[in-house]
Amino acid sequence: MPAVAAAEPLPAALSAADFHPVDHKQAALGQLLFYDKILSGNKNISCGTCHHPKFGTSDGLSLGIGEGGVGLGTDRHAGTGHSRIERRVPRNAPALWNLGARQVHTLMHDGRISAANTYGNAFNTPAEEWLPDGIDTVLAAQAFFPLTSETEMAGGTGENEVAGAVTDRIDNGWPIVAKRVRTIPEYGRKFVAAFPHITAPHEVTIVEIANALAAFQAVEFRSIDSPFDQYLAGDATALDAPQKRGLDLFYGAANCASCHSGPLLSDQKFHAIGVPPFGPGRTRRFDLIARDVGRLGESDRLEDAYKFRTPMLRNVALTAPYGHNGAHQTLAEMIRQHMDPHAAFDTWTPASARLPKADWLQQADFLIWQDRSEIDRQKRVLSPSSPLLSAAQVGDLVTFLQALTGTTLDTPPFGVPTQVPSGLPVD
Missing domain, CATH: 1.10.760.10 (Cytochrome c-like domain)
Known part of the structure; x- marks a missing residue:
């Protein structure tokens, strides 16, 4: 290796x-x-x-x-x-x-x-x-x-x-x-x-x-042939210089691998990183407000409030927007969320959300921001999971994350069928 x-x-x-x-x-x-x-x-x-x-x-x-x-x-x-x-x-x-x-x-x-x-x-x-x-x-x-x-x-x-x-x-x-x-x-x-x-x-x-x-x-949807995978398998030339700098950051100073760990690039645990809230929320039956308390909704443990599962990262460059609610449109924005969650939370605007227009829903889409008590509760659990990085370092990390994209995704084993036995239309 x-x-x-x-x-x-x-x-x-x-x-x-x-x-x-x-x-x-x-x-x-x-x-x-x-x-x-x-x-x-x-x-x-x-x-x-x-x-x-x-x-x-x-x-x-x-x-x-x-x-x-x-x-x-x-x-x-x-x-x-x-x-x-x-x-x-x-x-x-x-x-x-x-x-x-x-x-x-x-x-x-x-x-x-x-x-x-x-x-x-x-x-x-x-x-x-x-x-x-x-x-x-x-x-x-x-x-x-x-x-x-x-x-x-x-x-x-x-x-x-x-x-x-x-x-x-x-x-x-x-x-x-x-x-x-x-x-x-x-x-x-x-x-x-x-x-x-x-x-x-x-x-x-x-x-x-x-x-x-x-x-x-x-x-x-098995993907194990990205440049990163080839590098892990022993091909030292699979990553170029910026990708290699990004890898060094990911597994070193940027602290990404403390959560995005192991072969799957996820510890499969839960962390509160302060992704800005919006939408209907996944409320529990007795919740009276449109919020998403994350892991707490499953565990009923207060220490799990606003925590969400660490995602696996293969092909992450293809899966925007990012976060449990898709609050961020780019990988760079998501990296900055980890570096300074309070700043990312405070400067985020509804324009960052990619939501198809629905006039009858839009009034409620961002209603949670009017509930200052709930916003304060979410902000209290925030702490950086990565140190502050320079713009160049963020760019190198993004380049490394792009190196997690599989090289044979255009030739899947099955693909999308042209028709299905029910006769219903295929998307």
């Missing part, structure tokens, strides 16, 4: 052995499901709508336009008439790179999905003991929950049978979605071919759907 003078050691190079094994037939089936709107309550949005490869497996927006929106990525708008969105998705759509790695144990900005036997079914999730058995990985466990979210895929309570069922209990919508899928003849045949324990279409449940979705994502 190339030598580097650093406070933190360089991680080992990622290889195929660091990822869960995947059945190719299940992954191929998952590709179709990922881009098929049949999984949504109103059959108008797919997983790929908000996690599209054109936008680095995100959507290019600060806060997503979920169920009811029209279009893709930065061209997506909030819809019209009775089907328009009622509120924005509360958080930025996270990228999906390398989530099939064996080391991944915690997902979502607040970590509400994790590998833990809290409820006797191997995973700690919002479904608690109602999560079914047979789930292969934490990535498969995550696949259950966009289907239950009103703003993401389920739709409003009175709009369709899935949303109505979920309102009663979180797991009641999954059998409806599974029946929709398995009764499409092409899907029925593919499930029988892909899963050895499925002998007839009527046996397909949401578990097989989730496992197929995870298998596809684990293969399609």
Whole structure:
């Protein structure tokens, strides 16, 4: 491994052995499901709508336009008439790179999905003991929950049978979605071919759907061939001089690797870095104000207030905007947020948010800034996680982060299908 003078050691190079094994037939089936709107309550949005490869497996927006929106990525708008969105998705759509790695144990900005036997079914999730058995990985466990979210895929309570069922209990919508899928003849045949324990279409449940979705994502969005990865594998020429200076900063004086650590470039822990708040917030049931308390909402521990999970950084240059709510548009802005969170907080303006216009929502988008008590609470937990850097050093760090972009992203194993078995349009 190339030598580097650093406070933190360089991680080992990622290889195929660091990822869960995947059945190719299940992954191929998952590709179709990922881009098929049949999984949504109103059959108008797919997983790929908000996690599209054109936008680095995100959507290019600060806060997503979920169920009811029209279009893709930065061209997506909030819809019209009775089907328009009622509120924005509360958080930025996270990228999906390398989530099939064996080391991944915690997902979502607040970590509400994790590998833990809290409820006797191997995973700690919002479904608690109602999560079914047979789930292969934490990535498969995550696949259950966009289907239950009103703003993401389920739709409003009175709009369709899935949303109505979920309102009663979180797991009641999954059998409806599974029946929709398995009764499409092409899907029925593919499930029988892909899963050895499925002998007839009527046996397909949401578990097989989730496992197929995870298998596809684990293969399609694996990225281990960036210049940085090549450097870790022993190619001392893979990084140019500015990228190498950025690497030295990342693992040294800039202190980035204290949190963005290990082969995945994330400690999978939670930190409060003071990303400026806006949007509807991910409020708890008893919260009366539109705020996002981060990890506290999951753990109920006061010390977790306003903390969010450290993101993994492969292909980070493709996944703007940044932060749990997409408050910053550039990597340089996000680096400065770490250096001086108070200054970044105080100088941030709503113009920095990339939000598709929705007149009926805009008054509430930045309402939190009128609540001085809440703003003060958020500012009290801020502390720099990186020392002050010069403009040249920030530039070198950005150049290094750009060196985390994979070199074969234009030739994925599957790509976006031209059609799906439901016959619904593909984004």
